[in-house]
Amino acid sequence: MMNEGNLTIRSATIGDLDAIVEMWWESSRYHEELEPRFQYAPDAIDATRQFISKQIESEDSHHWVAQKDDDLVGYVEAMVVERAPIHLHRRIGYLGSIYVKSEARQKGIGTKLWKTAYDWLMTKEVAVINLMVASKNPRALDFWKKLNFREIMVRMELESS
Ligand SMILES: CC(C)(COP(=O)(O)OP(=O)(O)OC[C@H]1O[C@@H](n2cnc3c(N)ncnc32)[C@H](O)[C@@H]1OP(=O)(O)O)[C@@H](O)C(=O)NCCC(=O)NCCS
Numbered sequence: 001m002m003n004e005g006n007l008t009i010r011s012a013t014i015g016d017l018d019a020i021v022e023m024w025w026e027s028s029r030y031h032e033e034l035e036p037r038f039q040y041a042p043d044a045i046d047a048t049r050q051f052i053s054k055q056i057e058s059e060d061s062h063h064w065v066a067q068k069d070d071d072l073v074g075y076v077e078a079m080v081v082e083r084a085p086i087h088l089h090r091r092i093g094y095l096g097s098i099y100v101k102s103e104a105r106q107k108g109i110g111t112k113l114w115k116t117a118y119d120w121l122m123t124k125e126v127a128v129i130n131l132m133v134a135s136k137n138p139r140a141l142d143f144w145k146k147l148n149f150r151e152i153m154v155r156m157e158l159e160s161s
Pocket of ligand 1 (some may be wrong): 097098099101105106108110111132133137139
């Protein structure tokens with residue numbers, strides 16, 4: 001747990017589920033605005049609630065929340081995933097999601113969330129950490145580049161007509 005001033009970064013509990021799902025939805029809406037190709041199913045919120053509640057209880061994944069006074073202002077999700085046997089590093093870290101509420105941004109909270117996730121992934125002894133960033137999200141690209149991530153792949157998509 002990291003506590004600086006009135007900001008605490010702590011592991012999420014099932015009691016945080018509603019607030020995390022709400023932030024996930026805010027992030028999804030933000031991504032939909034950036035890129036209309038991001039389209040979510042009508043039951044995406046329910047599916048996410050189920051997914052996150054399982055993740056919170058899993059050994060190989062972890063959620064942390066940033067709490068300011070009584071409010072949650074951000075969260076991050078990290079997991080350990082197994083890749084195909086063709087890779088030198090099969091067990092890798094994966095950063096599933098990170099979000100800081102708009103009014104709390106650019107105060108270092110995203111960086112603190114990332115550092116907490118990174119420390120946990122290091123205890124899992126992963127040699128590589130992957131994540132996905134929307135091409136039209138320059139703020140996030142800048143954020144990750146500043147944290148020494150490098151772009152190594154571009155995902156391309158064709159809509160069938
Ligand atoms: C990306 C995000 C998590 C960053 O959180 P944050 O708390 O604002 O990040 P920090 O304050 O720790 O910022 C660290 C660095 O990121 C970069 N950054 C953050 N916001 C930025 C902005 N608006 N424009 C350009 N660079 C920015 C800067 O390099 C910044 O360093 P600086 O403050 O010294 O300039 C936050 O903007 C967010 O939640 N965005 C919406 C969801 C999203 O895009 N998630 C990422 C999915 S991959």
